[in-house]
Amino acid sequence: MAPPIQFITGNANKLREVKAILEPQIEIQSQSLDLEEIQGTIEEVAESKCRRAADLVNGPVLVEDTALCFNALGGLPGPYIKWFLDKTGHQGLNNLLAAYEDKSAEAVCTFAYSPGPGRDPIIFQGRTPGRIVPARGPSKFGWDPVFEFEGKTYAEMESAEKNKISHRARALKKLQTWFESQQETA
Ligand SMILES: O=c1nc[nH]c2c1ncn2[C@H]1C[C@H](O)[C@@H](COP(=O)(O)OP(=O)(O)OP(=O)(O)O)O1
Numbered sequence: 001m002a003p004p005i006q007f008i009t010g011n012a013n014k015l016r017e018v019k020a021i022l023e024p025q026i027e028i029q030s031q032s033l034d035l036e037e038i039q040g041t042i043e044e045v046a047e048s049k050c051r052r053a054a055d056l057v058n059g060p061v062l063v064e065d066t067a068l069c070f071n072a073l074g075g076l077p078g079p080y081i082k083w084f085l086d087k088t089g090h091q092g093l094n095n096l097l098a099a100y101e102d103k104s105a106e107a108v109c110t111f112a113y114s115p116g117p118g119r120d121p122i123i124f125q126g127r128t129p130g131r132i133v134p135a136r137g138p139s140k141f142g143w144d145p146v147f148e149f150e151g152k153t154y155a156e157m158e159s160a161e162k163n164k165i166s167h168r169a170r171a172l173k174k175l176q177t178w179f180e181s182q183q184e185t186a
C-alpha cells in the first residue's frame with residue numbers, strides 16, 4: 001500500500017477533485033493553509049508554494065497551482081487567474097478577449113511534490129486546450145462555466161466527465177505513474 005499524501009490547499013473544490021481522481025489507489029490527507037504565491041512562471045509559483053508548505057508541515061507535501069492561459073494574450077492571466085476571476089468575474093474574462101478573434105485558451109495544472117523541508121520539489125503538469133465562452137452551466141467551481149472543451153463547458157460536465165479530461169486529471173496521471181514507480185523501488 002502506498003503511504004497517504006498530504007495535499008496542502010485552501011480550495012475545497014480542488015481537494016474534492018484530487019480525491020475523486022486518486023482515491024482509492026492513493027489516500028489523500030489534507031491541510032488548509034493559505035500559502036504565499038510569488039510572481040513568476042507557472043512552475044516557479046508551484047515550486048515556491050511547495051517549498052513553503054514542506055517547511056510549514058515539516059514533512060512530505062503535495063501542492064498544486066492552476067493557471068488559465070489565453071493564447072491571444074501570450075498566456076496571461078496564467079497563474080494570476082485567481083485575481084482576475086475575483087475582480088472581473090466570468091463576463092470580465094470574456095471581455096478581456098473582446099478585441100481578439102482568437103478565444104482559445106489552455107487550462108494548466110501544476111502539482112509540486114516535496115519529500116520534505118529543503119528537498120527539491122518534483123513537478124507534474126497537465127494541460128487541457130479549450131476556449132473562453134460566455135458562462136454556461138452551474139457556477140460551482142471558479143472559471144468552470146467559461147472554459148469550453150469539445151463543445152461543453154467544464155461546468156456543463158458531470159464531475160466524472162471533467163475528471164477524465166481535465167488539466168488536473170492529466171497532471172495527476174503523471175503523478176500517479178511516478179508514485180507507483182517509487183513504491184516499486186522502495
Ligand atoms: O478546475 C478548475 N476549474 C475552475 N476553476 C479552477 C479550477 N482549478 C482552479 N480554479 C480556480 C481557483 C482559483 O481562482 C484559480 C487558481 O488559483 P490557485 O492559486 O491555483 O488556487 P487556490 O488559491 O484557490 O487554492 P490553493 O490554496 O491550492 O492555492 O483558478
Ligand SMILES: [Mg+2]
Pocket residue numbers: 037082
Ligand atoms: Mg492559491
